Amino acid sequence: MAASQIPNLNLLRRGRGRGRGGSRGVEDGHSTRTSAKDRVVQGTYVRTTAIDQLVSHFLGSYSPESQHQKKQIVSLGAGSDTRVFRLFASRRPCDVIYHEIDFAVNTSAKIRAIRSTPNLQRALGLDPSSNDVTVSEAGDALHTPSYHIHPCDLRSLSPNLSLTEALPGIDRSLPTLLISECCLIYLSPTEAAQVVTFFTEHLFGPTHEPSESGETQQSSPAATPLGLILYEPIRPNDPFGRTMVSNLATRGIQLQTLNKYASLEAQRARLFEQGFGTGQAAADIDFIWERWVDEEEKERVASLEMLDEMEEWRLLARHYCISWGWRNGGNSAAFNGWTTLQAQPGE
Numbered sequence: 040m041a042a043s044q045i046p047n048l049n050l051l052r053r054g055r056g057r058g059r060g061g062s063r064g065v066e067d068g069h070s071t072r073t074s075a076k077d078r079v080v081q082g083t084y085v086r087t088t089a090i091d092q093l094v095s096h097f098l099g100s101y102s103p104e105s106q107h108q109k110k111q112i113v114s115l116g117a118g119s120d121t122r123v124f125r126l127f128a129s130r131r132p133c134d135v136i137y138h139e140i141d142f143a144v145n146t147s148a149k150i151r152a153i154r155s156t157p158n159l160q161r162a163l164g165l166d167p168s169s170n171d172v173t174v175s176e177a178g179d180a181l182h183t184p185s186y187h188i189h190p191c192d193l194r195s196l197s198p199n200l201s202l203t204e205a206l207p208g209i210d211r212s213l214p215t216l217l218i219s220e221c222c223l224i225y226l227s228p229t230e231a232a233q234v235v236t237f238f239t240e241h242l243f244g245p246t247h248e249p250s251e252s253g254e255t256q257q258s259s260p261a262a263t264p265l266g267l268i269l270y271e272p273i274r275p276n277d278p279f280g281r282t283m284v285s286n287l288a289t290r291g292i293q294l295q296t297l298n299k300y301a302s303l304e305a306q307r308a309r310l311f312e313q314g315f316g317t318g319q320a321a322a323d324i325d326f327i328w329e330r331w332v333d334e335e336e337k338e339r340v341a342s343l344e345m346l347d348e349m350e351e352w353r354l355l356a357r358h359y360c361i362s363w364g365w366r367n368g369g370n371s372a373a374f375n376g377w378t379t380l381q382a383q384p385g386e
């Protein structure tokens with residue numbers, strides 16, 4: 040699918056209706072604007088809160104010393120996501136190196152927004168007049184010591200590219216978290232797996248350096264600690280899921296990996312198979328709402344929603360999941376914070 044054809048799934052959800060009866064509110068286009076907006080607040084809220092929690096459990100609590108133990112985040116298909124602004128505003132001096140990858144058309148738009156919005160620059164801690172900020176001539180790449188925006192089709196990442204060609208500024212030795220929030224689902228299963236392999240094996244795999252005799256030898260047996268968070272729809276085969284798929288299809292959207300990774304179990308198996316051998320976990324948004332959000336917060340957010348809409352929202356929430364997997368890479372404790380998070384057992 041070409042860049043211009045890829046809609047923002049998150050924005051599409053904004054147009055979804057309540058749909059009483061048959062389609063149970065999936066993309067049926069008969070909603071009132073106000074109620075659709077309310078529900079999106081709750082859908083988006085849980086997703087963002089859950090991923091924020093995974094991110095903060097990975098980064099650990101902030102202290103000025105923590106900048107000496109930097110970690111790295113790579114957001115695949117970051118689009119107009121704003122997590123980096125919130126994160127940088129709360130961790131200064133910064134202890135994270137943050138990379139965002141997307142098609143040039145999207146990275147250019149984001150860089151234009153940053154350049155024209157002093158508040159965003161302040162959130163990033165940027166001084167645009169300093170030499171620390173470099174923007175490419177085409178306006179589609181941005182590099183600072185802590186924040187990099189890469190104009191790149193993920194499918195073009197290949198072991199044949201040098202690091203400076205592929206993703207300048209990536210540090211191969213830092214514990215790294217990859218985030219795919221509704222991104223890899225647009226690729227074919229093979230392409231999506233190749234993207235993940237590029238990171239698990241090529242960029243962050245055990246390093247191989249030529250010996251004096253010219254043979255390749257393993258200089259560091261331990262791979263870099265690496266984690267992956269995926270946020271995507273699941274369960275396309277029940278009545279609600281079938282309606283979801285068919286309504287997306289009428290808009291020309293085919294979520295290519297949806298059938299292959301259709302359940303929580305399939306998502307966990309995918310993470311294991313794709314190199315995150317230390318731990319794999321998954322939960323649907325309904326479970327996360329129940330178990331990760333405290334009662335007071337739930338009441339506050341649910342009050343935005345008419346009570347009789349709640350069941351419908353929960354049905355929708357059972358069709359989106361977050362899965363997360365990690366490998367420690369030697370004895371690293373980089374992802375130990377994830378072991379305390381409650382995952383959903385079973386399918």
Ligand SMILES: C[S@@+](CC[C@H](N)C(=O)[O-])C[C@H]1O[C@@H](n2cnc3c(N)ncnc32)[C@H](O)[C@@H]1O
Pocket residue numbers: 042045046047048049115116117118119120140141142145191192193194219220221222225226
């Ligand atoms: C539904 S949007 C999600 C954006 C963002 N992650 C969020 O949650 O708000 C999907 C994003 O993935 C990007 N994307 C899809 N395929 C891509 C590819 N092959 N290379 C780079 N970016 C891609 C799209 O351009 C788009 O910005």
